[in-house]
Amino acid sequence: MSVQTVKRASLLKMPRPNVFLRKLFPYALIAPAMAFLIVFTVYPCINLVYLGFTDWNLVRPVKRFVGWQNYQTLFKRPDFAQALRNTAVYTVAMVVLLIVGSLLLAMWLKDNKKLNFVAQAAIFTPHIISLVSVSMVWQWLMEPKVGVLNTILRFLGLTPLQWLESSKTALMSVIIVSFWKSIGYYTLVVLSALQNIPAEIYEAAELDSASKWRTFYKITFPMISPQLFFLLIIITINSFKVFDTINIMTNGGPAGSTNVLAYYIYQYAFSYMKIGYASAAGTILLLILSVLTVLYFRVFSNRVHYQ
Amino acid sequence: MAKIEFRNVNKSFGQVRVIENLNLTIEDGKFTVLVGPSGCGKTTLLRMIAGIGPQTSGQVLIDGVDVTDVPPGKRGVAMVFQNYAIYPTMSVRENIEFGLKNMKVPKPERDKLIKEICDIVGLTEYLDRKPGTLSGGQRQRVALARAMVKKPKVFLMDEPLSNLDAKLRAAMRVELIELHERLKTTFVYVTHDQVEAMSMADTIVLMNEGVIQQEGTPEEIYSDPNNIFTAQFIGTPPMNVLELGRGGVKFGFRPERAQISRESSGRYYERLGRISTREMLGSETIYKVVTSDGPVMVKGYDSSFQTGDEVYVSVDKQGLYLFDSEGFRIRAGAPDYGALMELLGRTAV
Numbered sequence: 001m002s003v004q005t006v007k008r009a010s011l012l013k014m015p016r017p018n019v020f021l022r023k024l025f026p027y028a029l030i031a032p033a034m035a036f037l038i039v040f041t042v043y044p045c046i047n048l049v050y051l052g053f054t055d056w057n058l059v060r061p062v063k064r065f066v067g068w069q070n071y072q073t074l075f076k077r078p079d080f081a082q083a084l085r086n087t088a089v090y091t092v093a094m095v096v097l098l099i100v101g102s103l104l105l106a107m108w109l110k111d112n113k114k115l116n117f118v119a120q121a122a123i124f125t126p127h128i129i130s131l132v133s134v135s136m137v138w139q140w141l142m143e144p145k146v147g148v149l150n151t152i153l154r155f156l157g158l159t160p161l162q163w164l165e166s167s168k169t170a171l172m173s174v175i176i177v178s179f180w181k182s183i184g185y186y187t188l189v190v191l192s193a194l195q196n197i198p199a200e201i202y203e204a205a206e207l208d209s210a211s212k213w214r215t216f217y218k219i220t221f222p223m224i225s226p227q228l229f230f231l232l233i234i235i236t237i238n239s240f241k242v243f244d245t246i247n248i249m250t251n252g253g254p255a256g257s258t259n260v261l262a263y264y265i266y267q268y269a270f271s272y273m274k275i276g277y278a279s280a281a282g283t284i285l286l287l288i289l290s291v292l293t294v295l296y297f298r299v300f301s302n303r304v305h306y307q
Numbered sequence: 308m309a310k311i312e313f314r315n316v317n318k319s320f321g322q323v324r325v326i327e328n329l330n331l332t333i334e335d336g337k338f339t340v341l342v343g344p345s346g347c348g349k350t351t352l353l354r355m356i357a358g359i360g361p362q363t364s365g366q367v368l369i370d371g372v373d374v375t376d377v378p379p380g381k382r383g384v385a386m387v388f389q390n391y392a393i394y395p396t397m398s399v400r401e402n403i404e405f406g407l408k409n410m411k412v413p414k415p416e417r418d419k420l421i422k423e424i425c426d427i428v429g430l431t432e433y434l435d436r437k438p439g440t441l442s443g444g445q446r447q448r449v450a451l452a453r454a455m456v457k458k459p460k461v462f463l464m465d466e467p468l469s470n471l472d473a474k475l476r477a478a479m480r481v482e483l484i485e486l487h488e489r490l491k492t493t494f495v496y497v498t499h500d501q502v503e504a505m506s507m508a509d510t511i512v513l514m515n516e517g518v519i520q521q522e523g524t525p526e527e528i529y530s531d532p533n534n535i536f537t538a539q540f541i542g543t544p545p546m547n548v549l550e551l552g553r554g555g556v557k558f559g560f561r562p563e564r565a566q567i568s569r570e571s572s573g574r575y576y577e578r579l580g581r582i583s584t585r586e587m588l589g590s591e592t593i594y595k596v597v598t599s600d601g602p603v604m605v606k607g608y609d610s611s612f613q614t615g616d617e618v619y620v621s622v623d624k625q626g627l628y629l630f631d632s633e634g635f636r637i638r639a640g641a642p643d644y645g646a647l648m649e650l651l652g653r654t655a656v
Contacts, residue, residue, distance in 0.1 A: 200389075201395075203357075203392065204393075204394070206379045207386050207406070208380060210380075210409045218394070222397075305396040
């Protein structure tokens, strides 16, 4: 008897698992991951929506059901409208600035020159520094009387700004810091996409007498569109959820001018102890992000070229 | 239609000099194949003609005009890249049309040209497909169509068949020859495959380490090699080259010009040896025979010999080549040609 027949015989003697167990097996394999997901993602989401319909205050054990009352209050309050507006301005500014900025920087850095390695490192550095220390530095830079930025503005003969101290410029100041902090990471994403485009394609375009602009518009841009689409979604979500920068630099002020949705929710939940009200606001944030993401996929998916 | 000239061309990549002081004329309307091992500078030459990898110094002339400062798109050349370099985000039609659009060719004319070319290469039904959905052979055709549609004076091809399977490669070889027959334009074709070079070329330019080894028709290159490199690069198996045993002189003969026999044949060169390996290829059989001069390859139609047989390897006088110690050919008429040949014939079996 050869080795193979021996093996086959012993296999035949093995008890066959019954059909039910065999069907269950794959589910058993993914069960740990699913359990994790249900406990830490699905349940909190459902609970968030549920809490939005109660007036729980974190202290009382009773969660009284109040129906749509929290939502009615939300839409009546001007501070919520202001937070929504600030969030929208912040998000649009970040999406536009970061995508255009990272694209321009990546185009500049894509050739393998020594200077580019240095520049790349310099641009990426803010990403790895703690936001807390960075915020201190920026607060000092933006100090209206003796800060470096105003000193430069005065030197150039321009009107100095109030930066974080005025409700007119505070949001812009925060946007500048956030942009500076995250541009390096997004540039790196675009850069790797650009460097993955084969050189021959550009050479073929040169032989096809394509102008620089047409080469960018017809070849480079479509070829990095998957990465740009990814950035669009990630930046939108991150901007809608912005919290730490606001918390450290402005606490939502002055006069609520930098109050954004995430900070608003935090304030009501943990400073004013209105968990129900905060949950309703959180549900709205969840809704906006879901709608935006679906919308993005609907609008842009035809224009994104996956290979 | 265009003649291409290289005049004292040099090319360096950083500190590395790839091509030094090269002069070459590629004739108008001919199918010229640049062939050589990897890194010999053949693609570098092609890219100089295209203008996508300009020479470090020297001149490249197309139809007598120095094109050093002419951008690639304005040189009247079209190129087929090794991995096709098709624009992956454009449809087949857009790929073919891209160059025409850039040159502001009006739409009716573009449509006419695309239809005409696609009928020739057989792409008509794939025009609206994305390259990702095409097979290797079809992508190859897109690359060809994209080059043809511009009606260039010169076709440049950089190993265009190397990514195809053997069968398709053979078929495309014939198609390219037919295409050249029809268009009658200058074709410059780069390959490392000597079979492709031999089968397609009007003129072969054989290169090694940035230096042209020999230029000529396939027949010349095969039957009248200038040096050992040419003799061994062309032909499968390569020419047998052995020591003559005087002043570093070597002699050689092609495996297919040698014969093996059990009895002495009385040919000019004859050695007794033993068969060490036997490769049966179908119609032909290749034997490796160890003789007193060294191991030699013999190719023939007789497959009756077996490994271990003692046989005579013999070659006619016309099938023998002599090379000096530098590897250069010693042709008939050279001062010591007669004496060396005599040595070869006389040496004992």
